[in-house]
Amino acid sequence: AQSVTQPDIHITVSEGASLELRCNYSYGATPYLFWYVQSPGQGLQLLLKYFSGDTLVQGIKGFEAEFKRSQSSFNLRKPSVHWSDAAEYFCAVGTVNTDKLIFGTGTRLQVFP
Amino acid sequence: IAGITQAPTSQILAAGRRMTLRCTQDMRHNAMYWYRQDLGLGLRLIHYSNTAGTTGKGEVPDGYSVSRANTDDFPLTLASAVPSQTSVYFCASSDSPGGGTTDDTEAFFGQGTRLTVV
Numbered sequence: 001a002q003s004v005t006q007p008d009i010h011i012t013v014s015e016g017a018s019l020e021l022r023c024n025y026s027y028g029a030t031p032y033l034f035w036y037v038q039s040p041g042q043g044l045q046l047l048l049k050y051f052s053g054d055t056l057v058q059g060i061k062g063f064e065a066e067f068k069r070s071q072s073s074f075n076l077r078k079p080s081v082h083w084s085d086a087a088e089y090f091c092a093v094g095t096v097n098t099d100k101l102i103f104g105t106g107t108r109l110q111v112f113p
Numbered sequence: 114i115a116g117i118t119q120a121p122t123s124q125i126l127a128a129g130r131r132m133t134l135r136c137t138q139d140m141r142h143n144a145m146y147w148y149r150q151d152l153g154l155g156l157r158l159i160h161y162s163n164t165a166g167t168t169g170k171g172e173v174p175d176g177y178s179v180s181r182a183n184t185d186d187f188p189l190t191l192a193s194a195v196p197s198q199t200s201v202y203f204c205a206s207s208d209s210p211g212g213g214t215t216d217d218t219e220a221f222f223g224q225g226t227r228l229t230v231v
Contacts, residue, residue, distance in 0.1 A: 006155075009153070034219075034220075036222075042224065043203060043222040043223055043224045043225055044156075044203070044205075044222040045222075046219045046220070049219060090155060090156065094220075100158055100161060100169075100171060101146060101158065101161075101205070101207070101220055102158060102172070103148070103155050103156040103157070103158075104155055105153065105154055105155035106155045106156075
């Protein structure tokens, strides 16, 4: 069965600092990987996704993520964080075979000025 | 405006009562999903549907049922609500199963239903 692990429950960074949010997945075949962001009291918005091809994917709001098959990881990065990036971030894995979209437990990002 | 509509936005429900959460999408997406979001547990998949007429169980299906009579609607029913079903419920849809597995598709989410069972 597919699963997703986000090891960091809560991360705090200063505005302008770089950011990396970790995501590890478990699935026997090549997964489809997603990062979503949820602002307080809102639904989820897709930041970026990986299906195939280039392992470094660019998303909205200046985010990028790199798929590393050898490490079963899909970490999210941003070179310079803005205060408006404070939110909860979810990594998810989807597959064609199982038809499910499974989420991790999320990482809450706090940004200090 | 195209998207997903959930109703109600919030509800307080007495334990033992029956409740249906509504979800409608106008994007003609094939796949739809129901999640519950709980603090520290992220989003957990309750049920999903790949296409009208078919449904499947997710990670936490017990106590919930769904139906998919047509493409647009995917209601979630709690037959006899219990306090542990207090949560925020999100409906989502995607053009293809597995969250949207082509370059031009993704899963879209509703704004959520906050349900409190007392």
